[in-house]
Amino acid sequence: MGKFQIESLGMPHYKSPLKLSTVKGDNIFDFVSDADRLVFDQSMEYYNHCLKTGEAPLCLEKAGPRQDIFFDAQNTTAAIVTCGGLCPGINNVIRGVVMGLHYFYGVKKILGIPYGYEGLNPEKGHGFVELTPDKVKDIHQFGGTFLGSSRGSQDVSKMVDTLQANNIDILFAIGGDGTLKGVDAIGQEIKKRNAKISVVGIPKTIDNDIDLIDESFGFETAFDVASPILRDAHNEATGAFNGISIVKLMGRDSGFIAASAALSMPVVNFVLVPEMDFSLEGEKGFLKALEQRLELKRHAVIVVAEGAGQHLFQEKSGVKDASGNVKHKDIGLFLKEKIGEHFKGSSVTIKYIDPSYIIRSAPANSSDSVYCSRLAYHAVHGAMAGKTRFVSSKVNNKYVYVPISEVTQKRKEIDMEGEFWFSVLQSTGQPFSWA
Ligand SMILES: Nc1ncnc2c1ncn2[C@@H]1O[C@H](COP(=O)(O)OP(=O)(O)OP(=O)(O)O)[C@@H](O)[C@H]1O
Numbered sequence: 001m002g003k004f005q006i007e008s009l010g011m012p013h014y015k016s017p018l019k020l021s022t023v024k025g026d027n028i029f030d031f032v033s034d035a036d037r038l039v040f041d042q043s044m045e046y047y048n049h050c051l052k053t054g055e056a057p058l059c060l061e062k063a064g065p066r067q068d069i070f071f072d073a074q075n076t077t078a079a080i081v082t083c084g085g086l087c088p089g090i091n092n093v094i095r096g097v098v099m100g101l102h103y104f105y106g107v108k109k110i111l112g113i114p115y116g117y118e119g120l121n122p123e124k125g126h127g128f129v130e131l132t133p134d135k136v137k138d139i140h141q142f143g144g145t146f147l148g149s150s151r152g153s154q155d156v157s158k159m160v161d162t163l164q165a166n167n168i169d170i171l172f173a174i175g176g177d178g179t180l181k182g183v184d185a186i187g188q189e190i191k192k193r194n195a196k197i198s199v200v201g202i203p204k205t206i207d208n209d210i211d212l213i214d215e216s217f218g219f220e221t222a223f224d225v226a227s228p229i230l231r232d233a234h235n236e237a238t239g240a241f242n243g244i245s246i247v248k249l250m251g252r253d254s255g256f257i258a259a260s261a262a263l264s265m266p267v268v269n270f271v272l273v274p275e276m277d278f279s280l281e282g283e284k285g286f287l288k289a290l291e292q293r294l295e296l297k298r299h300a301v302i303v304v305a306e307g308a309g310q311h312l313f314q315e316k317s318g319v320k321d322a323s324g325n326v327k328h329k330d331i332g333l334f335l336k337e338k339i340g341e342h343f344k345g346s347s348v349t350i351k352y353i354d355p356s357y358i359i360r361s362a363p364a365n366s367s368d369s370v371y372c373s374r375l376a377y378h379a380v381h382g383a384m385a386g387k388t389r390f391v392s393s394k395v396n397n398k399y400v401y402v403p404i405s406e407v408t409q410k411r412k413e414i415d416m417e418g419e420f421w422f423s424v425l426q427s428t429g430q431p432f433s434w435a
């Protein structure tokens, strides 16, 4: 199977109940065909490479409703699970999937799986929640997840047993890299058993660290919530002679939230992210740069991502969460302590702000709400067509289906040589390099 080729459960043999068109110009949306593809790498360099080598360009399958579908909607049971940390917009996605299944296709039975993959382990005794349009119609107004979530591994084989025992035909998993690896493993087990169950991922993480896709839903809301906190941190810093505000923002291994929040509220003087190597001491160290900044302006705002500067700790964090993710040492408090020691004896006021979970438990902003609905509808169309082990996503600003295995190979990080990071440096005025 070629790269980016979406796996299918079999020949679609039902006609879609959607009254769409197949001709252009009639003002009715056209069904999307599996042959509708979009070139992945749009650079001139890649175009020239393809011309030179005769290679066909790598393409992604366009998302959208198919004319022929795999599942008989009347007899289809779908299920939705949400796993990992909270993220703005989860409820919008749940709502969108339920509405799409019910109103577009007429699917009658939709089950909510409580508390993440735990809910697929009958020994936990969580049961299922029956989801109807009436039950989910208002949930987009709230942050969090209507279904509850969890971390921690579950036996893949047992989870597939549960799907089969409950005649579930489609599983929608809303989650980050771990969830997507999990649902891909479930998909592989389903394939081994030659069962006809479609598994679909909808990438969720405020860290925005899912590879290949433009952005994960909820990320924008997260830095939107962080933005006024930075404004206020700036007020605190300017309110004192040599005032320093340190704000720690989430971002386990990628610093997108810290960097985007700083760009959205351009009062930040230093952004420290996990992708960055920096030292505290020395002529080119962070403390020297901070000293120079205070000398010049008498205040400074520092935004530090949770996973930044872990190399500065003498001992690595040995602590992991239930899913095996490393729980990083507290870089915010560490910085506060080191800055305090460095400026000991001089008149410096340090304010430390840790908004922590506040940025991810908020409801989705308008832009994320739009995004969540569209991702959910596309997930429904792909699943009903019998596609499996794919994520509904946006790449190069277009809605596409991408094999889950392609987005879970590595984590997305800020490119330190890229224009995005350069814009952060232009905004903060911090040194381009710490070496
Ligand atoms: N390779 C895997 N196979 C099966 N299940 C997995 C795998 N990796 C992770 N999981 C499961 O996926 C679930 C969610 O994983 P995790 O806690 O890492 O959150 P996440 O989806 O990555 O979201 P977040 O962005 O909050 O980290 C957990 O129940 C975890 O055990």
Ligand SMILES: O=P(O)(O)OC[C@H]1O[C@](O)(CO)[C@@H](O)[C@@H]1O
Residues within 6 Å of the ligand: 084, 085, 086, 151, 176, 205, 206, 207, 250, 251, 252, 306, 321, 360
């Ligand atoms: O404390 P929890 O719920 O395990 O989650 C913390 C982690 O989850 C994230 O918010 C991603 O979902 C990370 O930024 C953070 O490191």
Ligand SMILES: [Mg+2]
Residues within 6 Å of the ligand: 084, 176, 177, 178, 325
């Ligand atoms: Mg994760």
